[in-house]
Each structure stands twice: as structure tokens, then as C-alpha cells.
Amino acid sequence: MKKWLWLVMTVLFALALSACTANEDAGSEESSDDNNSESSEEKVLYMNNGTEPTSMNPPIGFDSNSWNVLNNVMEGLTRLGKDDQPQPAAAEDWTVSDDGTVYTFTIREDAKWSNGDDVTAGDFEYAWKNLLDPEVASPAAFLGYFIKGGEAYNNGEGSRDDVMVEAVNDKELKVTLSSPTNYFLHLTTNPAFFPVNESVATENAEWFAEADTFVGNGPFTVASWKHDSEMIMEKNDQYWDKETVNLDKINWAMVNETNTEYQMYESGELDVSEIPAEMTEQLLDSEEVVIEDQAGTYFYRFNVNEEPFQNEKIRKAFAMAVNQQEIVDYITKKGEEAAFGFVSPGFTGPSDKDFREVNGKLVETNPEEAKKLLEEGMKEEGYDELPKITLSYNTSESHKAIAESMQEMYKDALGVEITLENAEWNVFLQDQKNLKHQLSRSSFLADYADPINFLESFTTNSTMNRTGWSNEEYDKLIEQAKAEKEEEQRFEYMYEAEKLLFAEMPIFPIHFYNQVYLHKPGVKDIVRHPVGYLDLKWADKE
Template identity: 30%
Template sequence: MRWSTRLWVCGLLTGAVWAGQPDVLRIGNGPEPETLDPHRAEGVSAGNILRDLYEGLTALAPDGRPIPAAARAWEVSEDGRVYRFRLRGDLRWSNGEALTAEDFAASLRRSVTPATGSAYAQILAPIRNARAIIDGRLAPDALAVRAEDPLTLRIELEAPAPYLPGLFSHPVTFPVHRTHRQASGRFTQPGELISNGAYRLDEWVVNAHVGLVRNPYYHDAANVAIERVRYLVTEDVHSELKRYRAGELDVTYEVPPSAVKSLRRDRAGELRIAPYLGLYFYGLNVTRAPFAQKPEVRRALSMVIDRELIVDKVLYGLGMPAYGWVVPGTAGSVEQRPEWANWPYARRVAEAQRLYRAAGYSDVRPLETEIRYNTHDGHRRVATVVAAMWKQTLGVRTRLVNEEFKVFLHHRRLRRDTQVYRAAWMADFNDPLSFLGILHTAHGKNDTGWRNARYDDLLDQAALLTDTTVRAQKLRQAERIVLDEVPAIPLYFYVSKHLVSPRVQGWTDHLLDYHYSKDLRLVPSIE
């Protein structure tokens, strides 16, 4: 009889039971992941799983610094335009085949190929010819990446990009097995998916959970302590909390703001709240009525939102009011705010009413719009409060539309039905470009449809600059354009918030809220 089994039997005799399965880490993971194709995935829930299934050239340390992962080291040329990533010599796919530098090169070409449909392809824009390939002006083979030998990947850039190593922790850069590169998505199912991370896909029960099992071919498998990981769908944050309290989860996706006070009292050692490079905002579809060519209306809607009230009363203090676009604390950033953000609220309302009337709206002819959001009690609460603010101050009639996550993302991309939609952006790397880039015309996540040539030009210039002072100035100018034209309304900056069971060891708060299961371990916990 194994030691764990003997202890379990003794537990039955003494009335104690396991608080959790001793070799399975159970993680609440929010909505159903839309795909496990790393180049097509978009949501946070998919990203969490993909970082266990795959491994990029780099990973990110808790403070956001890139650290070696599949690459043991990297070098950069004196002019900053050529990187060489040196791969570990013992890399294998989960089927035991050798993984080489050409696998990374071919996968990067797949990511920028328009037919792949990657919403994050623009992340790779610093690589020479990437933009032209994404735009369909060059063939994917023109991407300036190549394997110099099986363990050396050479990447040439359009201009120096000191943040480049951090990009290679993102799923859009992960290697995809050669048999999957032309596949339409079938390879993401259990029994089909071949990956290179610390875990491999074992099961996927739709709308229930995704199960992973330790990958014996992972280069550091001997130090992966947890045998199995189960990511559970937990769209209802209150139900998730009940499951955690019942011992069915080891880590929650988030925490209901209304429960934080009691959790701080009763489970202070399990509640983890930390700074997080994330922005919660409302996107405005500027390609159609009522917001096309109407910056004054968009500005009026933004001005009357009392962000302090939302953070204080709806989020119970779990956030920070957002008036700018780039999260404070992002490397190299200086906080930007519209001038009106410093006005008394009454003055803001008066100016918003003037703009609203100037656009032709009134009590007799009110603006009618909708706020669309994915299923989540927190999103519903925020939308209800914002709609009430618009109604009370301007007379706007707002309909709330709740959708399942995949349907919601689909409608956002199409831009046929959306008007106002809930959105969030979590930094992919610690740089203002990670936030500003999503409103670039060419970015796959620019669901607003906003186009501004001057804005695009400023970002393109900043991407080519080596002078950090001038680069920062260009990025601040770009952010001012966003705040003036209001293609989206920033509401609040995130904090990460999780409950972590005492049996989970090795958990570290992370600036981008990345948590690699391979770095955790489980200890016996009896209740």
C-alpha cells in the first residue's frame, strides 16, 4: 500500500478527509476556451492552458522580465537588429520527436500568414517583413526568421526592439508541430494535439473542464511536481467561490468583489490580490451608427461615467479608476489623462450634456444604444451601473445584451451588431505598445474598427526608434489621440485576485498574472 493510500485510510478512521485529490491541481478558469490552437486563441482562459501545454522561447518572471524557457540563452547584435536564440539541446515534442529551431521558424511563419487568422499576429510586427506578410503584400516565406542550425534561431528586425525577448512568451509565438501547421483546428483535440510544454492534453469535456497530464518528454520533466492539472469552466464567479469553499478547486479564476471583505477576515492567507497590467474598457463600434463620425458623443458618454463610484461600490475597491489607456506602472510610461478628468463631476456632466445636445440628441430624441458583454455577474453589474449613469445624466436609453463568450467574440469581430461592448486587455509584454497596439488599424483585436492614420504612423515610428526619450514622446502623443477621439472608454485598471488553497505551494504574484503549473507543487492537506 502506498504512503498516500495508508494516510487516506487513516483519515477515514479519524474522520479526516482529503481537501483535494493529492496529485491533481484543480484551477478555476473562467469561460470555456475558444480554441487550443496557440496561434488562434484570444481569451485569458485559453492562454492559461496554453502556457502549460506549450513553451515559448522565453517565459516571464513575476516582475515581467523575460527568462529562458525553450531557449537557454539569446544574443543581440550591436545594432539591435539581429537576435540569435540558442535552444536547449534536449527539446522534444510530447510524442518524443526532436524539436528544432526550424519548428520555431515555421511556426512564426504560420502565425503571420493571413489564412491562419491570428488576432495577435501584429505582435510579430518588429520582425522584418512581418507587416507586409500580415497585409498580404509578401509571402510568409519572406519572414526574416531562419534556423542557422538545429539549435539556433536567427531573427532579423525592422529596427531595434529591446522588448522582443518578452514577446516570445506569448502563445502566438509558440511552436506548432509540423503535422498541425496546415490543419484547420482538429489537432487541438485529445489524442491529436502534440505540444512541447510541461503538460500534454489528456481530455477536453466542453463546458466542463480541460485535463492535462505531465509530459514525460519535457526537458525539465524531472522537476515538474504535479502529475495532473484540471482547468474547470467557472463563468459564474459566485458558483466558483462555492466550489472553492467546498474543496472542489485549488485556485480560483477570480474572486467576487462583494466577498472580499469576508474573505480578508476568514481566509486572509488564501486571498491573493496584486498589481496587474490589465485594462477594463468599453469598445465603441465606430464603423456604424450611432458612433461613426461622432467623437463628441463618444466623449460625452465617457465624461459622465463615475469611475470612482464603480471601483468603490461595484468592485469594492478591487481596481483603480482608468482615464488613460496605458496602465500606470507599465515600463517606460507616463500616465496620460484627458483634461476633463481633473474637473469636478458636475462640470463634466454639464460639458457632456452640451456635447450631447450639439450632436442632435435631447429628451425628446434620446440616443439609443446597447452594451454587449459576455456572461459574468461582474460584467452585468458594471453595465447596469454605466447604463444608469448615461440615463440619469444624458437621458440615453441603453439595452443590455448578455452573450456566451464565443458568440460574444464572434459578434465583436464582425462589427455588424455591436455598438458598445465590454472588453479587457492584459499586457502581452511590459511596454506601452502592448496597450496602444490594439487600436492600430492592422491589429487583429481592434474590434472598434477605428482608423487614424496619424495614430498608426506614431506607433510605426515608435517601433523603429532607438532613442528611448523620443520613442516615449511618440507613444504619449498616440495615447493623447485615443483620449481625444474616444474609440473606446477606459473604465478601470485591474488587480489580479485569486483564492489559492494552502495545499498549493510555489504560487507567486505575477505582474501579468501568469502562473505556470510546472512551478507549483501540492502538499498533503487534510480537513
């Protein structure tokens, strides 16, 4: 059972690892050879982002590598506090209508952009409508469907003016929701809902692409950016709460090899590192290890439009042939919990029981049943032998290790030889979105604190679906859950939806995420929220 159970009244509460070639100069500033050469008066934290952010444009950078930076150089109306609960941020206050559908936010007077401009309600209206603009094609647009008129606009059935986000004046933002959404303040902490300086963006459409044009409103600002190599953030002297910020700089390397990252940590080039899988047993009990919960699931997607996975029994056979417990015990070895459902633990329902506990195990390892289902599925399709099967993953040591273990499991349990292929993150992701993979690895980190966020990913038109799977009953259940006011019934819809998802098996899980890092002595107050946002607002280095 996870330790974090979000204590919100009715609903309580993170990609994807990506790939990039390490650069020789990653992790070091031009003016220094190591951390010790920094001025003794400066506090500089050295971290590794793994790869270049996908985008620093809030509606486009919808992944953990972008969020790591975005959540620290920008902020929304609300921000998750150290307790993982929403607290005032760009908005100092808000009111909610009696029926729970209208939120009126007051933007704080001292909310400033890094260039000195005032943060206005109009900046939020502009950004949120861009999030939903079909021409922007944001992968996070579905998050805006809670706003009245948002889904219709994004689907091309409504206009921008129909989206019920209104800057009443420079400091008052009025938002009307399609139905009461008790977790809306959690939702507004997501980077997809960050504001955009309208005047800057209007003048330069690529404002987010370089350090010297980037304008943010968060605790830090982008000081320099050597693409695919290094980014340096500095404390933002325009930030309304700058007195809380302890660090002067954060130096981000972009190295995707965990072993290289660990070597940099050992040599003093990094203050934070993941643990290489082969060193887990040796290091996991170290005093420098920090382990935290994370709301997310490592899983695999079938492409139901590609042979042989158009067949439900064959999909189930491949799912049941995988031994999740062996993978976490002998491959990943970081204390993860093997996953037998999609919604991760940590979401307490109205019964005061965890969602995962109530809905139980929806897929389990069973090689004998898997073999039987495979034979039945092949007979249904008229296969004497299976078509060639390729398992795809984005370049990473850990993804490769899991893929290789699955390759052996399929050979042992099903007598099936599969091919493995890897690609760099951006290529892999685009191919997955275009349904070019047969079987591909994925990860889901929660965008906000509610189980519906996990489950809405597999509705027919969701940009997060990426399986080709469609089920009208499933879509209806998700729609009903989003509109339902009574929590007991809302959770029943979600329980039923997850069971239906596994009854047809367009996906299967491997493990639930946790967050395991090494921190140098003196590094403290790095906040990793269960929903996947890294927060350095309170971080310090002694």
C-alpha cells in the first residue's frame, strides 16, 4: 500500500523516460571544470534531465523531461505544496459557485513575468484557449475538456469564443466547467495550464525555443541553453515568492545513460542521480538514497490494428505470459510494486479504501492459460504460425533490460521468438502516435490527482490512446464518471471502466512507479510530487 493518500474531501490523489545521446560537455559550465569552482556565495544544484525537453511551450511539452524544467520556470494559478496539495500561486485567491461549476480566480498584484511584465488574467485566457486550439494540436488538450466549450472547440465543432475562460479584467479570471470537478484545483497545477505572455508570444511565435527569448513566471528563469547538452536556470528576481527560493542556479545536464549519470555523481559533477539497475542491491540501503512514491504505471501497448494483435485472445496470451514480479525483483530492482491493473495505488475512494485494493488484480501471470489462449487465437485467425512480432522501446538501458526479459518470457511461455527494436525518444513517440508499432513500451505519470486521469487515456479519441482500441461502452463510462456528482457512483463507473479495459486488453502493465534517487549530503527539500512534477522552489544545498 502506498503511503501517500491524498486527503482531499471527495477525491484524492507520474513518459516517459526518454532518450538522447550524451554530449561531452553535458553537466559542466564553460567557465568551470567542476562544482567546486563556483563562487562560494552561490548555491548551484547540478542535476540531469536525461534529455532535451520535448518543448518549453506549455501545451506541447507534455512529458516528464519537459515538466522538470517547466514546473520550475513557470507556474499556474495553483501550485502543489510540499504536502502535494494545491496552494495559491499566480492566483492569490479564488471563489467557487454554489453548484461547483464556476471558478473565479484573483491574480496576485505582484505576479510578474521574468521580463518584468505583469502576469494577467488575459495571459491565462490566451494560453488555455491555445491549449484547446485544434491547430496547436496539443497532446494535453484533453485536460481542457473540463472547461465548458473546450472539447467542442478542440474537436472543430465549436469556436474559440465558446470556450468559457474569460479575463474579466487584468486580475480576474472566470472559468466555467462543464460539470462540478472537485479536483479542478489539482488540475490547474499541471504545466499544460501555465500562462503564456500574450504580448511576447504574439511578437515571436518561437518565444519558448531559446534562452534569450524565453519568458517565464516561476521561481527560476532560463539563463542559458545549449540544446541537447545543457540548460542553466537562475533564480528569478521577478518571482513573487523569491524569498522562499534558496538556490541561485540549477545546472541541468542531458545524459540518458544511467551508468554515465552515476559516474558523474560519483565524480562530483552531479548532486543527484538515479541508481543503475545492476547496483541497486549495493546502493539501495545507502544513506544517500531517497525513495518517494509516484502516481504512475510502466506498461505496454498493443496496436489492435496490426496483426496478430487484432485478436483479443492473442493480446491476452502475450499479457499473461509476462511475469511482472520477476521483472521488479530481478530486472528493475528498485522496490517497485508489480502492476496487475492500470490505476496505481494511492487514490482513496468514498469507501475509504484504495482504488487498487477495491478493483483488485485484473491480469495475472499464467503461462499455461497464455499458451491455451494463443492457440485459440491463432485458430480464430487461421494462423499456422504467427506473423513476425517486433517489440519497440525508446533508447534506455532500463527499457532494454525489461524488453530483453520479456523476449525470454515469450520464448519460454509461448514458444514465440520476437524481435526487439529501439529508437530515440522523439522518433519513437511519433511512431507510437502514428500507430506504427505492434507492441511498444509506455509509461503513464498522473497529470492530476484522480483515477479518471489514468482511465481517460483510452477513450476513442484520446491522444494518449495510441492503441487503435475503441469501445463505446468504455467511452460512455468515462463520460458518466466525469459528469457524476456523487462520489460513490463516480468511483463505480471508474471501477467498471478499468475492468472493461482489461477484459479487452489493449494494454498490459509491468509495474507501478516509485522515485529512487541518490542525493549528495547537504542536498535537501527537492520535492517530487506523486503526479510527476519535480519542484525545486524549496530545494537547498548546504
